[in-house]
Amino acid sequence: MKTSRRLVLGTVLAIFFIGTAVSHAAENRDAKVRNDKNHVEASGQWIYNEFDRALEEGQRTGKPILVTLRCIP
Amino acid sequence: MDQFVRVRLIQCNSLDLNLFQFDYDLTFAAFFLNADRTIYGRFGTRSSQKEASRDITIKGFRKAMEGALELHRDYPANRPALAGKTGPQAPFNIPQAYPSLEGRYTPFLDYQGQVARSCIHCHQLGEAVRKEARSQNTPMPDSVVYPWPMPQVVGLVFDPDERATLKNVTTDSVAEKAGFQTGDVLISLAGQPLLSTADVQWVLHQADAPTVLTAVIERENRQHELELALAADWRRASDLSWRTTSWDLRRIATGGLLLVSLEASARAQLPIQPAQMALRVEHVGQYGDHAVAKRAGFKKDDIIVSFDGLDTLRRETEVFTHILREHQTGELVPVEVIRGKEKLKFQLKIQ
Numbered sequence: 001m002k003t004s005r006r007l008v009l010g011t012v013l014a015i016f017f018i019g020t021a022v023s024h025a026a027e028n029r030d031a032k033v034r035n036d037k038n039h040v041e042a043s044g045q046w047i048y049n050e051f052d053r054a055l056e057e058g059q060r061t062g063k064p065i066l067v068t069l070r071c072i073p
Numbered sequence: 074m075d076q077f078v079r080v081r082l083i084q085c086n087s088l089d090l091n092l093f094q095f096d097y098d099l100t101f102a103a104f105f106l107n108a109d110r111t112i113y114g115r116f117g118t119r120s121s122q123k124e125a126s127r128d129i130t131i132k133g134f135r136k137a138m139e140g141a142l143e144l145h146r147d148y149p150a151n152r153p154a155l156a157g158k159t160g161p162q163a164p165f166n167i168p169q170a171y172p173s174l175e176g177r178y179t180p181f182l183d184y185q186g187q188v189a190r191s192c193i194h195c196h197q198l199g200e201a202v203r204k205e206a207r208s209q210n211t212p213m214p215d216s217v218v219y220p221w222p223m224p225q226v227v228g229l230v231f232d233p234d235e236r237a238t239l240k241n242v243t244t245d246s247v248a249e250k251a252g253f254q255t256g257d258v259l260i261s262l263a264g265q266p267l268l269s270t271a272d273v274q275w276v277l278h279q280a281d282a283p284t285v286l287t288a289v290i291e292r293e294n295r296q297h298e299l300e301l302a303l304a305a306d307w308r309r310a311s312d313l314s315w316r317t318t319s320w321d322l323r324r325i326a327t328g329g330l331l332l333v334s335l336e337a338s339a340r341a342q343l344p345i346q347p348a349q350m351a352l353r354v355e356h357v358g359q360y361g362d363h364a365v366a367k368r369a370g371f372k373k374d375d376i377i378v379s380f381d382g383l384d385t386l387r388r389e390t391e392v393f394t395h396i397l398r399e400h401q402t403g404e405l406v407p408v409e410v411i412r413g414k415e416k417l418k419f420q421l422k423i424q
Contacts, residue, residue, distance in 0.1 A: 069195065
C-alpha cells in the first residue's frame, strides 16, 4: 500500500511539474512576442509588422523599402 | 539604413504570396523594394542548421543594401531588368488559404491571447506547398522537392561578404564547364541584376530543367557573357537534410526516421559493396505519424542497405526524392537493414 501511494503521489507530482514547465515555456514565448513589439516600436527605427504603412511611407518620402522577415526567437 | 523605409514582418499570416516569394526554410530573409512593389533584390541564404555565417554576413548585407540603393537611383529606367524578380501568380494568395493551414490561423496575431501559437511560421508555408503538391497524387516536381537550390549545386561558391563574387568554382562542375572562374563578379544572371546569393538562388529556383542561363561576369575589369547549361536533373545534387521542412519529408518518406550517411570507416566493416548505400538511423520518431517506422520495427543505429529494392540511394535526400516521385500515400516499400550481425527486412508504409 505504501508503495502504491508513493507511486500515485510521484505520478501526480510529475504531471504537475511537467504541466507547469510547459505552461511556463508557453507564457515565456508569448511574453517574448509581446515584448518584441513594444521594444521595436519604442526604438522608432522600424515599422512593425505593417507592410502597407511602409509602402505609404515609401511613396511619401521617395525612399526604397527594406523588408525583413524574421520570427521572434 | 536611414536611406530606407524599414519594416519588420514577424509572421506569415496574411503575407502577400504574390510578392513575398522566398526560401521558407530561412529564419531571416530580406527584400529591397520600390514603393510601387517592384523588387530590387533579395537577401538571405541558408544551407546549414548551425553555420549561418557560411552563407550570410553583416558585410554582405551592407553590400546588398548599397546595391539596392544603386538600383533605386536608376529606377525606373532599369524596370525591364527587374521584371523577373517578381514571381508568377501564387496558387494561393495568402498562407492561411492553403488547405493544410485553412481554418487554423487568423489573419493577424492574437496579441490578447496565445500570440505565439497564433503565428504561422515560414517553414509551415514551405510544408503547405509540398503538401499541396503531394495531394495531387502525381510525382512531385523537382522544383517543389528542391526549392531555392544553392548555387553550389551547379558549382558556384559565393563569398558571403560580397554581393555575387565567386570564392570558388567546383572542379568538373557545370559552372566550370561554362567558364566561370574564382574571383569572377556576377553582374547579372538571366538578365537580372544581383544583390546577393539569394538573387542567384531566385534565378535558379525559377529555372526550367533543362535550360541555359546567361550570365554576365566581370573579370579583370572586362565584362564577359557565359552560358550555364543545366541538365534535366540538375537540382538533385541539392541537400535537403538541413531544412526544417525536411521534418515533414521524414514523416512522408521514412516513417519518421532521420538518416545519415555512414562514415567510410564504419562502411568498411559492413558486408556491403563499395558503392552500396549505407544510411544509419540517427533518430526514430516516437509519436503519431512520425512513429510509423518505429511501429514497423526500426531501431536507432540500424543501417539501411536497401530501400524499395534500391541499394543506390546514398543520401537521405535521395530517399526523399525517390519516394516523392515514385510512391503515393498508403503504399508499402521493402527496406533491408543491418542490425549488429543480423540482416532484417521491414515493410515501411509511405504517408
